[in-house]
Amino acid sequence: MHSSAEENYLKAIYKLQEANGEMVATSALAQVLGIHMASVTDMLKKMSNKKLVAYQKSKGFKLTEKGRVAAIGIIRKHRLWEVFLVDKLGFRWDEVHDIAEQLEHIHSLELIDKLDAYLDFPKTDPHGDPIPDAKGVFAISKSVLLASLLPGSQGKFTGVTDHSSAFLNYLDKIGLSLGDSIKVKEVEEFDKNFTLVLKGKKSVIVSFKVANSLLISE
Amino acid sequence: MHSSAEENYLKAIYKLQEANGEMVATSALAQVLGIHMASVTDMLKKMSNKKLVAYQKSKGFKLTEKGRVAAIGIIRKHRLWEVFLVDKLGFRWDEVHDIAEQLEHIHSLELIDKLDAYLDFPKTDPHGDPIPDAKGVFAISKSVLLASLLPGSQGKFTGVTDHSSAFLNYLDKIGLSLGDSIKVKEVEEFDKNFTLVLKGKKSVIVSFKVANSLLISE
DNA sequence: AATAAATATTAGGCTAGCCTAATATTATAG
DNA sequence: CTATAATATTAGGCTAGCCTAATATTTATT
Incomplete structure (x- = not known):
């Protein structure tokens, strides 16, 4: 299982790749995570050994397939928990991010699939972001x-x-x-x-x- | 806010005090936590500085009022999440412990109080253990x-x-x-x-x- | 009371994940 | 093409929370 720190890196890299194309820079990651560049270099070396990211010297790095699957899993958890917080517990859409950031690191596939079913397989979270299904597939919406x-x-x-x-x-x-x-x-x-x-x-x-x-x- | 490790110590000490009276021994705690005694001594020194536990040399230690309040808060979270898992998500009573052990470390008072309301203020968890209310009070049941x-x-x-x-x-x-x-x-x-x-x-x-x-x- | 056994503490180490400072590399501008 | 700026990496440190081994203190046994 991955640590919370690793999961945060995975999610951040995924989002940067989505937004800015293929390769991600150490500095960009450091910025969005609020962590110093040296620490990012460090962590990426470890994640590279675990085959979660692949990186080419001075071109930047990107998620491997394994890393991508893990990242999507975390995004799925985050967004499902947001739906739960808003739809079931009555939080407002602007209040749920921080709590979901914690909940997304709970490890249990069974839990998240049951939560998904309980919420009736929502396709988007309270901010309109798409929620990937159990297989990691996003219902595409342009x-x-x-x-x-x-x-x-x-x-x-x-x-x-x-x-x-x-x-x-x-x-x-x-x-x-x-x-x-x-x-x-x-x-x-x-x-x-x-x-x-x-x-x-x-x-x-x-x-x-x-x-x-x-x-x-x- | 307390770390997960600290919270696990607090909960374990609370339970040992409940079961075996006032003072708790380093060895007992080491045993229930599955951690070596030297590490426990270490951690207790830190928790002692934070006034979470009070300990008298070679008599053992016990929770301070502050520690007790924190411990009850964690127990409240654990048990409410267990109710959620069984009543809402359909887990069996023998499946929920490990997941609740993770969920109990989510930090948000608002979350837990909303969860409590959503579950309709249950008095006991799926194993019959009493759930303290938001003020930390247990509905006494002999x-x-x-x-x-x-x-x-x-x-x-x-x-x-x-x-x-x-x-x-x-x-x-x-x-x-x-x-x-x-x-x-x-x-x-x-x-x-x-x-x-x-x-x-x-x-x-x-x-x-x-x-x-x-x-x-x- | 002396010794053995149990319990507790200290000392020194390790890993994850962060930091700062120094150095190296790459890109940009004149 | 060289100087500067931007970006990346290395080296050395720190804290939390664990570990083992060694030592100290209590408690129990004879």
Whole structure:
């Protein structure tokens, strides 16, 4: 079994690979984990010996298949626990991250599969992130950043890329919720503000910064 | 916040104090934790500095009030998670211990109180052990070992002192379940076997060894 | 009370996972 | 192409929590 530290590295590497393509840099990992580069070099050497990551000198490193499977398992656990915390225990979507970060390290395949069934096999977590099934397969769903859409486009708000409490609370405040159908009414040339029309004819204006953290599907 | 190692010590000390009175010996703790005595001495010195335990040279040590509160908090978490695993996820009572041992170290007061509410404030865990409330108070319930009862006594089977899979499976096999009303029909002089009559007029015979791990109330 | 047995403590080591400081390598700019 | 900046690695240290071996202290036995 992997240690919590290792699991955190695996998850972080996976996410960096998803976001920035193939190879990941020591510095990038150090930054997202809040750990010094020397320590990362250290740890990666160990994980490399365990065949969790493969790395080419000065090109960076990436997960091996074994590492990828492990990473997806952790992401699955994290997201399922988030669903549990929100759907069953009544936490708000901005409160669950830290607790799920702990719960994701509980070791028991049986536990997580039973939890999955108990939650009725959810496909996404409370932030709209996809949850891989027991085999590690994600139900593919294409989504784009609101920031990339042109006036007139429409779709459904299905996810966020910023999971901070500050951001999530802001969305709650302006009344934008996961699942809302939206239409881009206007994109202001001058400051890139987006004017959106929501299903119930309400309209909201969000900054480019916000639009850049909202995922739209369909 | 306390480390998992510390929490395991706290819980073990608490249980030893419950079982064997006031002072706990280094050796006893080493034995139940499966750790060498020298390591225990080490750790206790640290916990002593943190005022979690108080120890008098060569008399042993005991929890301080602070340590006791912490220990009860961990026990509360362990038992609530066990209820969750059995009642909600469908685990059997003999399967939950190891997973609960991990879950009990998740740090979040809010989580555990919400879990408690979600489970509808259970008073006992799947093995009949009492669950302290959020203030650390146990709903007192007097129980005695079946082994101490005389023929003719009756009561309700409300707990076990042996949590091993082997033992719990044996009880399942002979059809003895938590909550069953029982009456001691006979105690064989020769081998101390107990003949019990269950509510639905079934009768079962258990050895002294088994009787010594069954708690009877009322 | 003297000795053996049991119990406890000290001393020195080890690993995981982090740190700082120093050095090496690679990329970028003039 | 060289100087500087950015990135990566090595070397040496630290803490938590464990270990073994050696030593000390208690308790029990004769």
